Amino acid sequence: MDLRIFTEPQQGASYDTLLAVAKATEDLGFDAFFRSDHYLHMGSVDGLPGPTDAWITLAGLARETKRIRLGTLMTAGTFRLPGVLAIQVAGVDQMSGGRVELGLGAGWFEEEHKAYGIPFPKEKFARLEEQLAIVTGLWATEVGQTFSHHGTYYDLTDSPALPKPAQAKVPVLIGGHGASRTPRLAAQYADEFNMPFGSIEDSERQFGRVRAAAEEAGRKGDDLIYSNALVVCAGKDDAEVARRAAAIGREVDDLKANGLAGSPAEIVDKIGRYTEVGAQRLYLQILDLDDLDHLELLSSQVQSQLS
Structure with a gap:
């Protein structure tokens, strides 16, 4: 089971805070550092000091880390034109050095x-389908050849x-709860399917x-990696769990029911139950980014039991 750190x-x-978390992620042996792609805070927090751009941040972390994978859950298709996104990624x-997803x-x-x-726009999902075709198509085009796409929402000529990218194939993640369109899109384009907070x-x-x-599209079901994203709140004892839950404004019972x-x-026991239904990778949503002791506990007491 791969454990990845996921930040908001x-x-x-x-x-600087994200850099500290990314370096701890690497030093403590986690597989990857991922971040959300949002520009506005949610809930009762004030969001200070303000948003950071996902791909600018990851560019900085790319130069400051050596081993961990880096990526987004999820880049918003509304934020960037697909040709620009392909260039950025x-x-x-x-x-x-080829560590991006x-x-x-x-x-x-x-x-x-x-x-x-x-x-x-209203037609966000239809745009997403074209965006995936364009981004993956641009990367797959051989050097010296040109790529064109004439769609409903985007038009690229020559x-x-x-x-x-440095990698021969940048892994593409698609996720969501949708019953029909999301699985179809994942089957067509994804290397990994992520189930968020399910x-x-x-x-x-x-x-x-x-x-x-995937099988209907002519792929093997095992061609994809299956993952979950879940909020995590660990503690050596009940008091520490309660303290960490209070720090992120959540109730312990809710976190136990809907997260890790x-x-x-x-936590190891619940991860085992996700493994039983097919999860191969977990994105641990860390909401208190100043609590690096939390990461150390997860590394020494949880990750160590899953290797």
């Missing part, structure tokens, strides 16, 4: 679009399709849908 910087984090992949979604948080003057039962059901869609919370033994 829009809730309040500077680049390829550049960061080169800067990292692209999670791409349709975009959903209308308030952040209003706050920063970003168009929020693009040189440069630059190329129960064990919902994850099993959705993984099954994606496997079926409790003692290391409780």
Whole structure:
């Protein structure tokens, strides 16, 4: 089971804070550092010092880390034109020596679009399908050839399709709870399917849908990696769990029911139940980015039992 650290910087984090978490992620043996792609805080927090751009941040971290994978859950398709996104991700992949992964979604948080003057189209999912075709098509075009796409929302003519990522194939992640369109899109474009904040039962059901869609599309169901993203709140004892839950404004019972919370033994047990329904990778959502002791506990008491 791969354990990856997943952060939500829009809730309040500077680049220096993210750098500290990324370095701890690497030093403590986790597989990857991922971040959300949002420009506006959610809930009652003030979001200070303000948002950081996902791909600018990852570019910096690419030069400051050596081993861990780097990526997004999920880049919002509404934020960037697909040709520009392909250039950005390829550049960061080169800067990292080939350690980047692209999670791409349709975009959903209308308030952040209003706050920063970003168009929020109605046909987001149809646009996402074209975006995936364009980004992956640009990367797959051989050097010296050109790429064209004439779709409903985007029109590219004779693009040189440069630059190329350092990797021969940048892994593409698609996720979500949708029962039909999401599995179909994952089957067509994804290297990994991510189930965000889903129960064990919902994850099993959705993984099954994606496997079926992959087979219908002519792929093997096992061609994809299946993963979950879950909030985590661990503690050596009940008091430490309660303290960490209070720090992120959550109730312990809610975290235990809908995430990974409790003692290391409780968390390992629940991870095992996700493994039983097909999860191969977990993105541990860390909401208190100043609590690096939390990462150390997860490394020494949880990750050590899963290797």
